[in-house]
Structures are given as C-alpha cells and as structure tokens.
Amino acid sequence: MNGWFHSWRAAVRIARRDAWRSKGRSFLVLAMIALPILGVSAADLTLRSAELSPQERATRLLGAADARVSDPGYGGVPVQQSPDGQMTTPADKEYDTQPVPEGHIDVKKALPAGATLLEDTNGYGKLRTAHGLLHTGIRELKAADPLAEGILTPLDGRFPQRPDEVAASSRFLEESGLEIGGTLAARGLEREYRIVGSYEVPDDLRALQVNALPGAFLEPLRKGLEASGMAVPDISTEHLVKLPADGGHGFTWNMVQETNAKGAVVVSRAVLVDPPANADVPIFQREGYTPFDQSLSADKSALVAVATVVGLAMLEICLLAGPAFAVGARRSRRQLGLVGANGGDRRHIRAIVLAGGLVIGVAAAVVGTVLGLILTFVLQPVLEDSFGQRFGAFDVRPLELLGIGALAVLTGLLAAVVPAVTASRETVLASLTGRRGIRRSNRVLPVIGLVAALLGASIALYGSVFSDQFVIVAGGSALAELGVVAMTPALVGMFGRVGRWLPLSPRLALRDSVRNRGRTAPAVAAVLAAVAGTVAVATYATSEDAQLRAKYEAQLPYGAVSALTVEDGGRDVPAIREAVQRHVPVEVRADVARIAVGRAGCGPFSAEAGCGRSEVVIPKANECPLWAESAPPGTDPAERFSKEERRRLADDWRCRPGGGGYVPTVDGLLVADAALLKVLGVDDPAAEKALAEGRVVSFHKKQVDAAGRISLRVVTDAKAADEAVERNEPVPGEVKALPAYQVPDGTASYGVAGVLTPAAAEAAGLGTVPMGSYYSTDHLPGSEQRQRLDDDLAKVGSEVHLHVETGYDSENSIVLLALTVFAGLITIGAAGIATGLAQADAEADLKTLAAVGAPPRVRRTLSGFQCGVVAVMGVLLGTAAGVLPAIGLRLTERRQQERWYQEGRDAGWAGVADLPHVPIVIPWETFGALLVAVPLGAALLAALLTRSRTAVARRTAA
Template identity: 60%
Template sequence: MISWYHSWIAAIRIARRDAWRAKGRSALVLAMIALPILGVSAADLTLRSADLSAAQELDRQIGSSAAKLSAAHVGGPVHQHPDGSNYEPVGGYDDFTPQGRSTTDGTPDPVLAALPAGAEAVRDSQAYAKVRTAHGLLDTQLRELDTHSPLVRGMITLDRGRLPAAAGEVIATNAFLEQSGLFVGSRVTPRGAPAPYRIVGAYELPSELGKAEIIAPPGSLLAPLSTAIRATGGIDLRAQDTYLVAVGGDGFTWNMVKEANAKGVLVVSRAVVLDPPADSDVPFFSRNPDHANASDSARTEEAAIVVTVVGLAMLEICLLAGPAFAVGARRSRRQLGLVGANGGDRRHIRAIVLSGGLVIGAASAVVGTALGIVLTIVLRPVLEDQLGVRFGGFDFRPLELAGIALLAVVTGLLAAIVPAVTASRQTVLASLTGRRGVRRANRVLPFIGLTAVAAGAAIALYGTSARAGSTVVAGGSALAELGIVALTPTLVGLFGRLGRWLPLSPRLALRDAVRNRGRTAPAVAAVLAAVAGTVAVATYEHSRDVQMRHEYVADLPHGAGALGAESSAYKEVPALRQALAKHLPLARQADVERIVVGKPSCEAYSTEPGCGKAEPLTPKDQRCPLYEAENGLASFTPDEARKLRRDWRCAPDENGGGGGGGAAYSAYGTVVADAKLLGVLAVADPGAASALASGTPVSFDKRLVKDGKVTLRVVTDMAAADAAQMRREDPPGQDKVLPVHQVPDGVEGWGIQLVLPPAAAEAAGLATVPSGTFFSLDGAATGEQRQRLDAEIDRLGVQADVRIEAGYQSTDNLGLLALTVFAGLVTIGAAGIATGLAQADAEADLKTLAAVGAAPRVRRTLSGFQCGVVALMGVVLGSAAGILPAVGLRLVQLREQEHLLSVGEEMGYGPLDAVPYVPIAVPWETLAGLLVVVPLGAALLAALVTRSSGALARRAAG
C-alpha cells in the first residue's frame, strides 16, 4: 500500500513539473476544461439564485398577508389547485353554464362574502390603460393599492422618493419611467383622466422588472378615470380586484380554501402552499390527475436534459483535450522511456500520464469554479435585468459546485486515458530513440461505428412513429452521431485519397493529418459534434420557419394598410386621414364609412340604449345545416356530417363569413366605399369596379346573395335581437333588399363581405359615418415615419390603430446567425488546437523544411492548410450527421399533425382531406457559411498567427 501511494505521489510530482515546463500546452488544455466549468458553475449559481423558494415567491405575490383572494371567472363554485395556479368549475366544463355577476346591480362582491370572520383585507385593483408620456402613449397597468399597509410588504421595493400619501400622487416602476421618458417629480396623465398625477416615487416589482405600472392610493385613480371615460362615451375600464387577507391562528387553512371555493373564490394561501394537502384531499386532482404528476415529469425531463448536455460537453472536452495529452506524452516519451529503463512498468507510465490529466483537471476545477462564482457576483445586476427577476439572494449549493468541479477532474482523467494506454504500450527502446513504430489501423472501431450509425438511424426512424417520438429520435440521433465519431479515423483516411489532386501545401497538410490520426481524428470529431448540433437545430428551425411562412394568413395585400378609429372618434377620422397622407408615402387611398343605426357613436355590437345595427342576412336555404340543426353536429351521422361539410354552404369563408356558427345572420365586414377600395385590395374583377361605379353593392360571400340580391336587416332593438339569437331565430327588424354584384369564386375580400357604394347606402336610407381608410404604400414606411404618425395621432387625442401588412416576418434569423457563429467559433477553436498540436508534434518536419531551403512562407502556408483541413473535414461530417435528428423530429411533427387533423375532421372543425404541410428544408445559407467561411477563416487565422521563420535545429548528439 505504501509503495502504491508513493508511486502515485511521484507520478503527480512529475506531471506537475511537466505541466509547469510546458506552460503553453498546459494553459491550452486548462482553458478547454475550465471554460465549460466556468459556464456551468455560473449557470448553476445564477439559476439557483433566480429560482425563488416558495416562501420568497409568496412574499412577492401576496406580501406578508396570509392569503390572496380573487373571484373566479366562471361565476360559481370551483375546485382549485392547492397553489391557486389552476381551477375548474365543480363538475368540469362539460355541463358548465356561466352564471355571471353584475358589478353595477348592487350584488355584493363574492370575495368579501368569503372572508373569514375577523379577517383584515386590503384591496388590490388593477386595470390596463394608455398613459400620456413624453413620447406619446404607453400601455400601462394602473393599480390602486394601500402601499402603507403592512400586508403589502415584500410585493414592491421602493427605489427612490416616497410612497403616495394622498389623492393625486402616484409611484411608478423604473421600467415605466425608462419607457415614458418621465422621472420622479413629473406629472403623468392617464388618457381620459380629469387631472394629472404627480410621481412621488419610483419602485420595482422584484419578479417583473420590465413591467410598466403606476400605483395610486385606493379610490384615487381607477374610479375617477372610469367616471371620466363613461362621461365621454368611451369604453369603461375592466378592473380586476384581488384582496390581501390577514387571519389569525394557523393562517388560511385548506378547509378555509375549500369553503371559499364553494363561493366561487380562488385562494393563494401561504399555509397551503408551504404545507400542501395530500393529493387525495384535493378534488381538483381527482378530475385532473395529470396536474398532480406534472412537477415530477417536469423534473424528470429537466434531469434528462441536464444529463444529456453535461455528457455531450464532457465528450467534446475529452475529444479536444485528448490529443493535447497525447502530444504531451510523445514530447515526454524520452522521460517515460527513462522511467521504464529504471525499472518502471507500464502502470507507472500510465500513472504519470493520468496524473497529467488529474493535475490539469484539478487546476481547471479550481479556476473554472472560482471564476464562475466571481463573474456571477460581478454581473448580478446584468443577469437580473436579462432575466427580469431580482435574485432572492445568492443561493450557493456547495455540493452542486463541488460536483461541477469534480466534473473537471473526471474530464481531465478521461481525456488522458487513451494517451496513457498508448504511451504505456510503447517499448523502452522506441521511447528512448523517438521512433513511433508501425501503427496498424484499428479494425474493430469502424465496425462498432457502422453498427452504431445503423442502429441509431433505425431507432430515430422508429421514433417517428413511437409515442415518445422526440425522445426516441434524440436518443437514436445521439447514438448515430457517436457512431460517426467512432468512424472518424477511418473517414479521415478516406479524405487522404483526395491529396493526389491537391497542390503541394494542402497535400502536405492532408497527408500530415492522415498520418497522425491520433490527434486529427479527435479534433475532427469535436468539430463534428459542434457542427452537427448546429446543423440539426438550424435545419429544424428553418423547416419550422418555412412551415409558418406557408401557414401565415395575411390580413391585407402585401404593402397595404388600414387605419381604423374607435366609434366615438368618427368626427376626428378626416383629421386622421390627413395625418396619414402627410406622414406616410401613400400610393393609393380608399376612405371607408360604416353604417350606423341610432347614435353616430354606436358600435356594431353596442348594447347601449338607442343603438342598433344593419347587417346582411343569409337566406335560410343558404345557411349551413350543420349549424342550423337544433343539436348541431349531434343531429347527423358521421357520414351525413362529412357529406354536408363538402356542401358549399358549409365551406369556410376567408372573407369573414362562415357556415353559420349558430348565428342566423352574418356578423362581419360591411363597409361603405367606392371603387378605390378595390384597387387598394388588389381585387382583379372588372365587374366589381363597374358595379360600384354604377351604385351597385359588391358581395364577396355568395351565401348572402340570392337571385342577384342581398338583404340588409336593420335592427333597432338589440335586446330583442339577442333574445332571438338565443332562440336561433332571425333578429326582428326592417329589411333593405338591394341588387348586388357577386365576385367570382377565388377573389379575396380580405375580411370584407359586402361593399356598399355611398349612393346605394343613401338610396336605402342608411346613415353612415367615417370609420377609417385603406391604403397602399409607395415603398415601405420607415420607423421615423411611423413614429411621427403616432405622435400626430396622439396630438389629436383619439384612439386609432394603423396596421400595415408586411407579410410573414421570420423570427429565427438571429437564432440561426447565433448558432452559425457559435459553431464557427468552436470549429475554429478545435481546428486551431489541432494545428497547434500538429506544429508541436511536427516541429522536426518544419525544421527540416527550413534546412532544405523552403521559403519562410511555406511554414505559414502549411499551418493554415493544416487548420483548414481539420475544420473542413469536421464541418462536412458534422453537416451530414446533423441532418438526421432534424429529419426525425420533423417526421414526428408530421405524425402529430396528421393525428390532430384526423381528430379535427372527426369532430367537425377541421378541414376535410387535409394534407399536413410539414416540410424539411435545409438552411443552405447556414451550411454555406459553415462549409466555406468557417474552414477558410480557420485557415487564415492559423496562417496569420504562425511565425513564418524558425531557427534551424542543431544536430542532436549521437
């Protein structure tokens, strides 16, 4: 035992001395191992610190109160999840009938009725509205809360200033102040408010740093604003009320939660969250068992992801660090030979080389972990801003950090295993003379690689039809990739056959790479692994992007736009049109009006007294029977329903109509406009333009037209109309029958069903008011033009919306670019490492070139080609390996889409005989960047950093 101990101590001393003597190589290997450890340790500390405990979450959610209560939206008894994150009506949604509750009929708030006796409550009211800022208008959450109450402690953090103490004072989040251009001391005015409010303090929401919000004392903000909005005929605020409750004793217990649920109230209880009841005592879990096991499955999936990422990281580090240890062993072969000549056996030589991995791994563990902790502490504010959450404090997990550090040691040892075994197999004579001997190719490894590739591909293809498809595909793809890694030495040899067609320098570089597969193959495999992952993700994301582009449904023709204003702002529409023409490069402009029944400010669905509507009526024999039947789809057999769904009356209408949907009349898109509208909407129907010019309406939905006419029903009693709709009857009203021109099938109406020329509306006695404008642009609107237009609309003081159809906007270009850059950096790094090792390993060859009179640039050129060759081989193999998982995952999605479409068709809401569009598209731009730019960049970088001249070697003593 003492001899074994002392031999390892000696081996570690030798390894430490060699590492110190070869500082450059040691620093290179240390950096390769320490960088991932730095990232993992920093990520661990960051995520643990950002992952709040249950108590910290409760402090931010309910302050120091015992519970937070809110009314359920279903308006009746409910069963809830213990943490209040989910709920459903008692009995489920199958037989659920909304009960509703009026907020203006004097009915008491159910939350107040659910409060235990003697409980103290603080109301928290919230609503969204637009607030005037230094730049224009900003969507902001308005809040009324008694910030001086002890129950609020922990929910907000005052940053500067003071809390509001009287009406007319508010505090604002830092995010609001930053976005609005205001500051503490400024005055802020919610749109429609009778008076401004002074900002007396700035605060932040610890878990929502980016949220724009202002808080006022109770009763000083939402109620006055609602009164002012109602006085001007605007849309009232929809405030949501919750209550912070303090109770004595054991807090708000689970039995108290269930009593509140019986009254239609949801509860987030501190006592229940910290000490949840058994699943058997939770009625919500009896109908939703998946929710009880959701956290366990999430943790299992998270653990699988962590294991996979850590495993791949260790594999890549070993592939990159292994050749460095191999070169170090070869550079120390004379020393190792002396150990053997002085009685050392193979295990001593293995111990010396393994000790090198142990020393470097331990140093990497210390350096990487320490730097990870320091960087996390230094960058805490930046990390919190990126995550949008304040840490609850630094959550150091010594065991986790020690495990991460141990990972570096294990990685160093694993990377040194193969070089240790190889060095121990050399004879003493070969080690002392520097001869490498004849190395035969391993015939077992290629067989294992081919088997792994075939098995992995088969498993991945099986995963496309298995239940756990994505997991099986990922596992099979990983196995196939490992098989390609095992085949790398053989594939490198096959690349060598291309040398006969290459010029001198690349031929020498390729021959050197093939002859020294021990250092070339791992570097190529490391590049392969990085590129394969990038190509897989890029192919998957690009294919999904192509699919989303295909499925994108435009609202208007490309480059066209629409300006719309709220109904109460009909008088300001002409001014809005002038602002539009002033600030945007308009090519065409088509002004539209809307039909009003009653007051000019009445909306299409207004329930105000004195308001009505005028809508086209679908003839009864042209309504879809599937929706007209008393029991809907249940009134028909599957074959009958399928046959009816092929009927033209039940076909989906892209112009806003439909097969019925339970309504006896159409509820979409009737506008008053002239033929200019057809030009903006690119309607290629000369007959439609002629019809509008002659005063004839134009229909885009043939279900509305019978015998060349359309019926407009003018409804003046909306209460009677709603009652008739519930009875599935036509609404009572006066009919206006007009001749109409029906556009041919296939002509897109862009959501408009019926266009009435002004003359036809006037002849029918229909009143109209301006509602908006459709337009097309001469070019594209710049950001500055849009901002100036928004500022002009804000100065007019109206609620208006301007939208321009820009077509599908891809969201993954930045991600693909980041992936390409990442793969490029890893590839260049791995190729650079291989080149540095090649230079260290082939120093004698380079000096021989200098001795025989080779030009100085030959050394630089050779180094560049050595790096480029490694990068190119890795990129080619990685690109091929990365296609498999992407194809497998897309096939899994194809199977899922087919299943969803079949279910939808059976249930009567999906398209008939639909073929899912799940393309597999290769991102050629990304591949071109990897195949061309990356190897070329690696070669140029290596050539630039390589010295073009070197001293001639002195002849070694005999």
C-alpha cells in the same frame, strides 16, 4: 493499497509539474473544459435564483398579509379552487352544462371576524404624457401601508399620501417622458395628479403602471368617461387580509374551503408555502383540472433532454481535449520513457497521463465554478432586466455545483483515456530515441463504426417513419454519429487519395494528416461533432421557418397600411388620416366607414342601451351542416354524422374557414369605393363595375344566396339580441336583402367580408360612421417614420388600430448566424489543436525542408493548410452526420400533424381542410459558410500565428 496510493501521488505530482511547465497547452485544455462548466454553473445559479421560493412568491403577491381574497363573479354560489387560486369553478357540477351565474358579493362577509382589510384595485386608462396618450395600468393600493410591503418596490421619492398624488413605475416614466415632481392627467378626467415617486413591480419590470390611493383615480376616471360617452375600462378589486394576532397558523386550507363555500376565492400565504396534497383539493378530482406541471411525462421529457445535452457536451469536450492531451503525451515521450527505464510499467505510464486529465479537470472545475459564480452575480441586474422580473435570493446549492465540478473532472479523465493508452503502448526504446516505428491502422474499429452508423441510421429512420417518439430518432442519430466518429481514421485515409491533384503545400499537409491519423482523427471527430450539432439545428430551424412562412397570413398586401378606429363615432378620423399622410409614403388612400345602428358613440361591439349592430345572415342552404345554427344546441357532430360524412363535409366549401385579417366590425362589411379594391390588390373589373352599380362586393361565398343577394340583419337592441342567442331564440331585427357580386374563389380579402359604396348604404337606409382608411405605399415605411407616426397617433383621443404589413419576419436568420459563428469557433479551436500537434510531430520534417532549401514561408503555409485540411474533413463529415436527426425530427412532426389532421377530419372540425405543410429544407447557405468560410478562416488564423522561421535545433541526447 499503500503502493497504489504512492504511485498515483507520484503520477499526480509529475502531471502537475508538466502542466505548469507547458502553460500554453494546459491553459488551452483548461479553457475547453472550464467554459462549459462556467456556462452550466452560471445557468444553474441563474435558474435557481430566478426560481422564487414559496415564501418569496407569497410576499410579492400578498405583501405582509395572510391572504388575498377576490370575488370570482359567480353570484355567491360555492366555488372550488386550486391552492394558488389560478383555477376556479362553481362547486356544483350542474354548471358544467349550464350557464354560470353572474353577480357579485361582499367579500367582507365571507372573512373571519376581526380581520384587517386593505383594498387593491386594478384598472386601465389612457394617460397624457409628454408625447401624447399612453395606455397604462392604474393600481389603487395604499403601498405605504405595512400590509402591502413587498408588493411594490420604491425606487425614488415616496408613495402617494394624498388623493391628488400618484407614484409611477420607472418604465412608465421612461416611456412617457414625465419626471417626479411633474403632473399627470388622464383622457376623460379634468383633474391632475402630482407625481411624487417612482417604483417597480418585482414580478413585471416592464409594467406601465401608476399607483394612487384607493378611490382617488379609477372612480373619478370612470365617471368622467361615462359623462363623455366613452368606453369605460374594466375595474377589479381584491382585498389583502390580515388575521388577528391570535389567528393561529394563518389562513389554512380548511379556512380557504370555508370561504369558498361563501362564494369567494382565496390565495393564502400558508397554503402557498405548504400546499395540500392533490387528493385533498376537490377541483383536482374533476376532469380537466389536473395541473400539467405535475405530469410524469413532462418530468421524463425534461430529464431526457437534459441528459442528451449533457452527454453531447461531454462527448464534444472529450473529442476536443483528447488531441491536446496527446500533444502533452508526445512532448513528454522522453520523460515517460525514463519512467519505463527506471522500472515503471504500462500502468504507471497510463497513470501519469490520466493524472494530467485529473489535474486539468480539477483546475477547470474550480475555475469554471468560481467564474460562474462571479459572472452570475455581476450579470444578475442585466439578466433580471432581460427576464423582466427580479430574482429572489442569490441561491447557491453546493451539492449541485459539486456535481457540475465532478462532471469537469470526469470529462478531463475521459479525454485523457485514449492518449494514456496510446502512450503506454510505446516501447521504452522508441520513447527515448524518438523513433515512431511502423504503425498499422486498426481494421476492426472502422467496421464497428460502419455497423453502428448503419444501425443508428436504421433506428432513426424507424423512429421517424413508424413511431412518434423523437427519443428513438435522437438515439439512432447519436449512435450513427458515434459510428461516423469511429470510422474517422479510415475516412481520413480516404481523403488522402485526393492529394495527388493538389499543389505542394496542401499535398504535404494532407499526407501528413493521413500519416498521423492518431492526432488527426480526434481533431476531425471534434469538428464533426460541433458541425453535426450546428447542421442539425440549422436544418430543423430552416425547415420550421419555411413552414411558418407558408402558414403566415398577411393582414394586408405587403407595404400596405390600415389605420382604423371605432371610438367616439369617428370624431378623430380626420386627425388620424392627416397623421398617416404626414409620415407614410402614401400611394393610394381608400377611406372606409362602418355601418352604424343606434345612438351616436356606440361601438360595433357595444351592448349598452340604445346601441345596435348589423350582421350578415348566412342563408340556410349555405350553412355548414356540421355547425349549422339550426342544429340542436349542445349536440356534437359525431352524434349526427358518420365518420365518412364528417370527412366529406370537412372538404365542403360551406365548412371551410374564412381567410386571415381583422376588421373591427361584427359583420366585416366596409363602406368604401373602388379605391379599397385597389389597395387590397383585387384586380377584378367586374368587382369595380358591381360597386358602381350599387351592388355589394362579397369576398365570402357563404354570404350570397342563390338569387345573388346578401341578407343584412339590422339589430336595434344588441343586448336583447345577445340574450336571444343565449336562449337559442331567433334574433330580433329587420332583414334587408342587398344585390351582391361574388368575387372569384381564392381572392385574398384580408378580413374584409364585403364592400358597399356610401351611396348603396344610403339607398338601403343604413347609417354609416367614418372608421379610417387603408393605404398602399410607394415603399415600406422605415423605423423612424413608424416612430413619428406612433407619436402623432398617441396624441389622438381615440384608440387607433394601426397595422403596417411588413410580411413574414423570420427570427431564424439570427439563430443560424449564431450557430454558424459557434461552429466556426469550435472548428477553428479543434483545428488549432491539430495544428499544434502537427507542429510538434512534424518538427523534424520542417527542419528537413529547411535543410533542402525550402523558403521560410513554407512552415507558415504548411501550418495553415494542415489546419484547413482538418477543418474541411470535419465539416464535410459533420454536415453528412447532422442532416440525419433533423430530417428524422421533421418526418416525425409531419406524421404527428397528419394524424391530427385525420382526426380533425374524422371529427368534422372547421379549418382542417388543408393537409398540413411540414417541409424539409436544406440550409445550403449555412453549409456553404461552414464549408468555405470556416476552413479558410482556420487556415489563415493558423498561418498568421505560426512563425515562418524556426530556431536551430540542438542534438537530441542519446
């Protein structure tokens, strides 16, 4: 035991001195191991700090209160809730099949006697800013009250103390152009408020919000909007509750359930900090209310994902750092030979090289962890702004950081294993004289690698074709990649056969790489590992991008613009049209209106007194049998049709869903002329002729009956109609039949169900209200044009539905570019290691070249080609290895979606008539960049960093 300790102590001392003597090489290896440790430790610190403790979450939600009580709007019937109050339902299960009662209660009566209450009311309004109007949240909370401390964080100034004062969130002040000390007003409200301070919402730093005293803003705003005939926003009120000083242990779970019995919902500090067991929560015992985050499968999937990422990261670091330790072992051959000459055996040689990995690993662990701490602390404000919320306390967990540091030490030791074994096998004579002797290639390892590659590919193929478990695909792909890594020495030898067709310098570089496979193979394997991961992600991302592009439903033709409003009876439509004409390169403008029923100012979805609507009546013959209105209420298609019938009906044109797009009306009908058809890209002379003849142009086949007419129901009382629908009774209203023309199937309508001219609407006795316009453009409006247009529309009193069709916008291009750059850096680093080792090994060859008259630039050229050769071989092998897991994953997803598709057809669901499109797309551009740009960059960088002249060598001591 004592001898073992002293031998390892000596080995560590020798390794430490050698590392200090070769600072450049040591720094390179240390950086390779420390950078991932830095990233992992920084991620751990960031996630732990961002993850709020139960007490911190309670403070941000409740301030200093014991609980927050709200009315769920169930009319006072007993309720059940989750401990955090996110899930609520009436306690009586009869409401699972019956309509839930509506109504409100006085929550004060549901609370214990002597409790202190503080109102917290939330609503929205359009506030006037320096630019126009801004849709903003309005919070009425006495934020200066000690009970609310922690909910809002003051930044500058103070919270309001008078009814005519407000404080504003910093984001609101930034967006609105207003400042502390200025005034603020709202649309529909005559009075003004003085801004006395700024604050932030810790859980939502991007919140556009103003804070006022209870009753000072929202109630006057509601009255003003009602008086002006404008829509009134929803307002919700909750109460912060502080129990008396003798309240015991706070608002306990038993007290929460007692309050639930009185019809109120409670979020309690005591329950958030110490939640009850799931078995003690009644709502969790009901079907469909089990929280997913407690699922074992979710934890298992997360654990598998983390283990896979960590394993691949360790493999890649070992492959990258292994050649560097081989460099150190080769440069220390004489020193290791002296150890053998003085009685040291192979285990001492292995111990010295392994100690080098231990020393570098410990240093990397310390440096990476310390830098991770510093980086996380410095970047915390930036990360908080990026995440949109403030972190909790700076959470340092020593055990987790020690585990991450141990990972660095283990990685350093694993990276030094192969160089240690190789160094220990050299004879003392060869180490002292520098002779290499005859080296034979290992014939067993390539065979094992080939078997592993074939077996892994078979497993991945099985997982993608016959199983839905991606873990099988990932495991098989990893095994196949390790097999390719094991075959790398043999594959490097095969690459050497192309050298006969190359010029002198690349031929020398390739032959040198083949002759010294011990240093070339690990570097190629490192490049392979880096490129394989990049290729796998790039292939999957490109394929998914193609799938999303195919699924994308354009709202309008490319470059077209729509600006619509349904407020205030179209009063602001002229101003909206003028703003669009001023900032958009308009080619064709199509003015549209909507059918209006009832008093002026009613919106298309309004259910207020005096308001009505129009709706298209689907003929009975055109109703989908699966979901026909005449079907018994509450019955499932599976109860009325067999599986074969449901499959057949899923393909029926009557059951196919409508196209994409959005028109803010109930029936999708627009009142317009032929210009709208031109903007929508409908090239159909028959449709233009039908409009001129006064017929309705229909885009939905289901709307037109056998006689070629569209039936339009005019509902004068929308509220009564809604009540009739709930009672499953006929909807009251006059039905008008209008002649129609059905456009050919497949014509894109972008949400428009039909078009009729103003003259046809007038002839049918239908009132109309201006709604806005559709525009085709000469070219897509730029960013500055959009900003100026948004600024002008913000000054319009009505809410405007603005859409500019820019087409499918892929975010994967940035991802692919980042992956390519990452792979390039890894490739250049790995190839650089191989180049450094090549220069150490080929020093004698370079001196021989210089002695026979080779120009000085040969050293630089040879160094560049050595680096480029390693990069090319690694990129080619990595590309082949990386495509496999991506294809396997896509095939697995294809099978899964096809199974869902078949299940949907069996159930007769709407919208499943088309077979899911899950393509496999190879990113040839990324492959080209990796194959051409990366090796070329690596070669040029190596050539530039290599001296073209070498110093005169001194005679090696015998």
